[in-house]
Amino acid sequence: MTTFLHRHALASIVLAQLFGTSLWFSVNGVGLSLSRDLGFSEADLGRLTLTVQAGFILGTLSIAASGLADRFRASRIFAVSCLLGALLNAGFVLAADAPVASLLLRFATGLCLAGIYPLGMKLVIGWTPTHKGAALAWLVGMLTLGTALPHLLRGTTLGLPWEWTLLGASLLALAGGGIIHLLGDGPHLPPPAGPTRLQEGLAGLRAPRFRAVAGGYFGHCWELYALWMLTPFLVARELGRLGAPMDLVPWLSFGVIALGFLGCVGGGELSRRLGSLWVARRALATSGLICLAYPLLYGAPPGLLLVLLGIWGLTVIADSPQFSALAAATAPHARVGSTLAVMNAVGFALTIPAISLTTSLWAAQGGWVLWWLLPGPILGLWAMRRL
Structure with missing residues (x-):
């Protein structure tokens, strides 16, 4: 098995990344069931997602600042994080109707995800040193599929209690951790760099080209996770207008988000010929145009809006691996690690107000709430204007 x-x-x-990141939006995959069975509002679901984001940010900064990833094998951190995350995710089943406990469990799950997604990048470097760009596109694509996976799990367990979906995500995370435990670290990992000094990362933002890339990435983050959070609500609205069964919501939500996998991989192939900057700019511009147009077309035929939502899902994440490649290329060489850690932390921090704002206003504003995401692509493109 190990040789294979x-x-x-x-x-x-x-x-393993696909399986491990299924923990991220596992609760969102059963959001409609939680609303029906436990009375959760859109704002309640938003708060649960916010706590995951907050845990991920704190975990990422803690791993970077402590040098934890240099003192322990990346494969071990990944495997332990999957194990703990799976247990915490399963614990939500018992604590779903206890507001404080459920929020704490989701926060702790976010901490564990900090040992899965970033460490997956390190493992890729250790095993595929000559194909980093293409490998990164696949890795971000799998993060996208992992985000969508709970919706697929819910679709396949319709008629069963919602708890089965969360337990299924936990089993997948355990499998992902097991795969990496058997695989181990690659032979090409760079030598330990010691604990990251986060103040050096902030200083890296003084480099004009890196600052421009970071600005584009921040705009991308503002839009991305809030859209993923709202996708089941947008899908449910159009199915309601069609008179179609609500059982289709998880299937179509999975489809919309999972299309981002094709966007990542396709963008990675285009970047080989046209460059990462070309792909990042056009993906961000396309998702921004859809963000502008969607509320204006809110009365259009439901099928048209579902197609438009699918195109949005395809393009909204396609720029992510390209921003990572651009950031690695433009960050000050002496402090690449700290600079990228700060950029990722700031980017994910921006997802918190975006998700909070859109989910709290959804009941009052409906589809028009999407315009609150529009500043992300606009300001991101403006920041990139001189690249």
Whole structure:
């Protein structure tokens, strides 16, 4: 088994990433069931997502500042994070109707995700040093599929209690951790750099080209996770207008978000010929135009809006791996690690007000709430104007 995994290291890592990141939006996958059975509002679901984001940010900064990833094997941190995350995610089943406990469990799950997604990038570097760009596109694509996976799990367990979906995500995370435990670290990992000094990362923002890339990435983050959070609500509205069964909501929500996988991989192939900047700009501009147009077309035929939502899901994440590649290329060489850690932390921090704002206003504003996401693409493109 170990020899097989070593022979297919990249495939093993991206599969484990898919399974591990299914914990991220596991609760959102059963959001409609929680609303029906436990009376959760859109704002309640938004708060649960916010706590995951907050845990991920704190975990990422803690791992970077402590040098934890340099003192322990990346594969071990990944596997332990999957194990703990799976247990915490399963614990939500018992605490869903206890507001404080459920929020704490989701926050702790976010902490565990900080040992899965970023460490997956490190594992890719260790196993595929000559194909980082293409491998990164696959890795972000699997993060996208992992985000969508709880909706697919819910679709396949319709008629069963919503708890089965969360337990299914936990089992997948355990499998992902097991794969990486058997795979181990690659032979090409760079030497330990010691604990990251986060103040050096902030200083890295003084570099004009990196600051421009970071600005584009921040705008991308403002839009991305809030859209993923709202996707089931947008899908449910159009199905309601069609008179279609609500059982289709998880299937179509999975489809919309999962299309981002094709956007990542397709963008990665285009970047080989046209460059990462070309792909990032056009993906961000396309998602921004859809963000502008969607509320204006709110009375259009439901099928048209579902197609438009699918195109949005395709393009909204396609720029993410390209921003990562651009950031690595433009960050000050002496402090790449700290600079990227700060950029990622700031980007994910911006998802918190975006999700909070849109979910709290959804009941009052409906589809018009999407315009609150529009500043992300606009300001991101403006920041990139001189690249």
